[in-house]
Amino acid sequence: MHLTKKAKTGTVLVTVFLSGASVFCLFPILMALMNSFKTKSEIFTNILALPAHFNFDNYVRSFNKMKYFTSFFNTLAIVVIGILGIVVFSAMAGWILCRTKTRLSSFVFGLFVFSMLIPFNAVMIPLYRVAKILHFSNKIYGMGSIYVGLGVSMAIFMYHGFVKGIPYEIEESAYIDGCSKAQMFFKIVLPLLGPITATISIMNVLWMWNDFLLPLIILATPQKYTLLLSTNMLFGQYTSDWPAILSGLILTVIPVILLYALLQKNILKGVVDGALKG
Known part of the structure; x- marks a missing residue:
């Protein structure tokens, strides 16, 4: 089917706009x-x-000054802890809150949605004090746990909407066959949540990997620094090594770019499925 002149003009304008x-x-x-x-x-x-x-001397200098491998594995450990916690807890909570039709479940879900409206700056100081009380300060597992607490609200909201598109008859059949709640979740529900899980995971990976303020507040020693905090160490009080800083930033973003390139199809599929089913 041939496009009309008006449609062709619209396509060209959209292409030019997106290219710009x-x-x-x-x-x-x-x-x-x-x-x-x-x-x-x-x-x-x-x-x-x-x-x-x-x-390439700039990259060698940045690599050594940042202690790249140490910072990379610190960042990776924080992201893995955060993603696992967010996905498992949020998927369970979103599923249960969606399938439980009570006033209490609606109230709890409303609290999670309301917490999404609270800006991080409003809870920054109380969060730091709570982290010190729980001995999460300057701990890799503590940093990951804090990300779980901050990230579950949005994830529960997204899982809750996605679960609505899953036929309840599937779960009823599993229950009749003798599945427990745990078996039903891990063997039936969680695999069906794959598309939205991919979307939530990549969104949170990008957030955690590129976050600067929260690690700056929680992590105190260079041995526990993330990649961005290690890059920040390249800035001096009176002068800055800009070639090393720029090469350090490139080294920091390369892993995320590679991850996005590898999972691009899954990410787009998750976004589309989540929009249609949620």
Whole structure:
């Protein structure tokens, strides 16, 4: 079927707009990548110019100053703890709150939704005090646990909407066959929540991996720093090693970019399925 002239014009305009938006979003990353290969004098001479030659010494210097492997595995451990906690707890809570039709379940679900409206800045100081009382300060597992507490509200809201699209007859059949609640959740419900789980996981991975403020508050020693905190150490009080800073930022975002590239199809499928079923 041939497109009309009006439809073709609309398609061209949308393409131009999206191309411009893509350039706008990618420009800072491209600038950081380009300048990460320059010397400091080249950066201050012309930040928009291409590097005279590709200087990989900046990456070696950043890698050593950041203690990259230590910071990477700290970040990875925090993200794994946070994602596992958010997915398991939120999936269970979203499923139970959706299937339980009582005033109490509606009230509890409303509390989770209401907590999404509270900005982080409003709870930052109380959260720090609670973390010290629970001995979560400067602990990797403590950092991951705090992310679980902060991330479950949105995840429960998304799981709750997705569960509505799952036929209840499936669970009734499993119950008749003798499944316990735990077996029903892990063997039947959780696999059906795969698309929305992929979406929730990648959203929270990006949030945790790129978060700076919360680790700055909770983590006190360089041995426990995340990648972004280690990159921040490259800033000096009176001067900053900008080539090392930019190369450090590139080293920090590479794992997330690779993860997104590998899981892109699953992420898009999860977003579409979640929008249709939720």
